[in-house]
Amino acid sequence: MNPVYDFTGKVALVTGAGSGMGLATARAFAESGAAVALVDLDESALKAAAGELTDSGHQALALTCDVSDEDQVAAMVDRTVETFGRLDMAFNNAGIQIPSSDAADEPADAFDRVNAVNLRGVWACMKHELRHMRAQGGGAIVNCSSLGGLVGLPGRASYHASKHGVIGLTSSAALEYAPRGIRINAVCPGTIDTPMVSDMIAKGDLDRVEAEANQPINRLGTAEEIAQAALWLCSPGASFVIGVALPVDGGYVAR
Ligand code: NAP
Numbered sequence: 001m002n003p004v005y006d007f008t009g010k011v012a013l014v015t016g017a018g019s020g021m022g023l024a025t026a027r028a029f030a031e032s033g034a035a036v037a038l039v040d041l042d043e044s045a046l047k048a049a050a051g052e053l054t055d056s057g058h059q060a061l062a063l064t065c066d067v068s069d070e071d072q073v074a075a076m077v078d079r080t081v082e083t084f085g086r087l088d089m090a091f092n093n094a095g096i097q098i099p100s101s102d103a104a105d106e107p108a109d110a111f112d113r114v115n116a117v118n119l120r121g122v123w124a125c126m127k128h129e130l131r132h133m134r135a136q137g138g139g140a141i142v143n144c145s146s147l148g149g150l151v152g153l154p155g156r157a158s159y160h161a162s163k164h165g166v167i168g169l170t171s172s173a174a175l176e177y178a179p180r181g182i183r184i185n186a187v188c189p190g191t192i193d194t195p196m197v198s199d200m201i202a203k204g205d206l207d208r209v210e211a212e213a214n215q216p217i218n219r220l221g222t223a224e225e226i227a228q229a230a231l232w233l234c235s236p237g238a239s240f241v242i243g244v245a246l247p248v249d250g251g252y253v254a255r
Contacts, residue, residue: 008033016094018045020194024223035059037080067121077128089234093144100155118162138181140234174243190249216251
């Protein structure tokens, strides 16, 4: 996909950058001139991703971090700023899926795990990014929600609760920081062809044909299509866009 943004001199941080839409977004930021901190739990995927970018002449920093651990999050945000001198843009994207479950049968540890990563992880990342952006007096943050942040689906109550929570965090913090020059928005992907979705299909937790048919565009989305939305939300082209939960879903929630 053709990068149309010029982020030369800017610094971007992307969580979940070892795979799927985080990896695509880290690449797109780098190709648009930004220095990029790539953050992930998966150390080998992370090293490969950062190595690919530095081999192509981009500035990239690999930071292993579990976003559900606030101390690790604080350290990785500080490391980013120590290394690159500032922080202008962040895509808080790291997330997990859990097996679908009848709401009456779901184990508490599944609820706790999905909310620790998908909701508390976004909360912690946004908190520590804002500390630097507040001091700088500007920045743009995009949090990764989901179509699951906008609608319900049987069997998915805990995952959807985490993604609805991301929208609450986003809109409240967006109102708080709009007067201070920091724009905060969320992106809500539909079903996107990433390792997360391949894994759900392989485990029989999602049917590809049904998932394609459920999106009015009749196909799954690509990680690059989410990257383009994240970059636009961080760009000056979205200078008047604050606190939105942007569906990028082939029309799923428009039905
Ligand atoms: P993915 O391919 O599985 O990539 C997610 C990355 O996040 C993986 O590298 C994963 O590492 C990492 N990660 C997981 N837990 C982490 C943690 N605690 N700390 C740091 N990194 C962690 O998934 P994706 O499909 O690109 O999903 C990205 C985001 O989009 C997630 O928030 C997901 O909920 C959301 N989303 C996805 C879809 C979809 O259809 N794919 C739709 C809507 C929303 P490991 O591989 O080691 O777990």
